[in-house]
Amino acid sequence: SQTIHQWPATLVQPVGSPLSLECTVEGTSNPNLYWYRQAAGRGLQLLFYSIGIDQISSEVPQNLSASRPQDRQFILSSKKLLLSDSGFYLCAWSGTASPLHFGNGTRLTVT
Amino acid sequence: SQQGEEDPQALSIQEGENATMNCSYKTSINNLQWYRQNSGRGLVHLILIRSNEREKHSGRLRVTLDTSKKSSSLLITASRAADTASYFCATAALKTGANNLFFGTGTRLTVIP
Numbered sequence: 469s470q471t472i473h474q475w476p477a478t479l480v481q482p483v484g485s486p487l488s489l490e491c492t493v494e495g496t497s498n499p500n501l502y503w504y505r506q507a508a509g510r511g512l513q514l515l516f517y518s519i520g521i522d523q524i525s526s527e528v529p530q531n532l533s534a535s536r537p538q539d540r541q542f543i544l545s546s547k548k549l550l551l552s553d554s555g556f557y558l559c560a561w562s563g564t565a566s567p568l569h570f571g572n573g574t575r576l577t578v579t
Numbered sequence: 580s581q582q583g584e585e586d587p588q589a590l591s592i593q594e595g596e597n598a599t600m601n602c603s604y605k606t607s608i609n610n611l612q613w614y615r616q617n618s619g620r621g622l623v624h625l626i627l628i629r630s631n632e633r634e635k636h637s638g639r640l641r642v643t644l645d646t647s648k649k650s651s652s653l654l655i656t657a658s659r660a661a662d663t664a665s666y667f668c669a670t671a672a673l674k675t676g677a678n679n680l681f682f683g684t685g686t687r688l689t690v691i692p
Contacts, residue, residue, distance in 0.1 A: 514680070556619075567624035568680060573621050
């Protein structure tokens with residue numbers, strides 16, 4: 469069966485520090501991969517999605533970037549975090565025209 | 580924005596009662612999906628309804644879709660305390676493709692034992 473791993477679960481980082489969140493999927497090939505951000509008490513904002521290695525689309529201009537160095541690995545990065553980057557980050561995967569399967573999320577607090 | 584908007588924002592009911600949540604969206608869609616999120620966790624897919632379907636059932640869940648009104652509803656029958664969670668609708672727009680889902684802000688459901 470397919471599983472998705474996302475880490476770390478929580479992270480506290482100072483303003484201006486770099487960020488790297490990692491997500492990996494097991495049990496499937498060539499998944500669509502997604503990064504979403506959820507602000508407190510709000511809906512999900514799609515940040516990036518990828519249909520294949522090195523094929524990444526950005527939905528929102530910001531100081532975050534995403535990379536997909538391997539088929540089932542998706543990384544969310546920032547060179548310098550802002551206070552406004554705080555939130556709950558969720559990685560997800562899907563097949564073609566199928567529902568999303570989410571990881572358990574990373575709670576990021578920028579101080 | 581093509582995001583769905585759920586209504587109400589919060590709902591509190593007694594165990595055993597039915598819970599109805601509504602979702603409205605703005606653009607033509609490929610499908611509409613409902614997800615559930617327990618506090619501090621990832622979302623879990625509940626049900627998907629395609630644009631050419633009007634109603635779908637899954638266990639205690641019933642989803643309707645009215646594309647003319649650009650709205651959907653999620654009914655949970657015979658609610659349980661374990662149904663307490665946030666519920667989100669998500670739309671896959673025709674324009675952007677079936678896999679680009681846009682989520683609403685959710686309905687926070689509390690089921691009182």
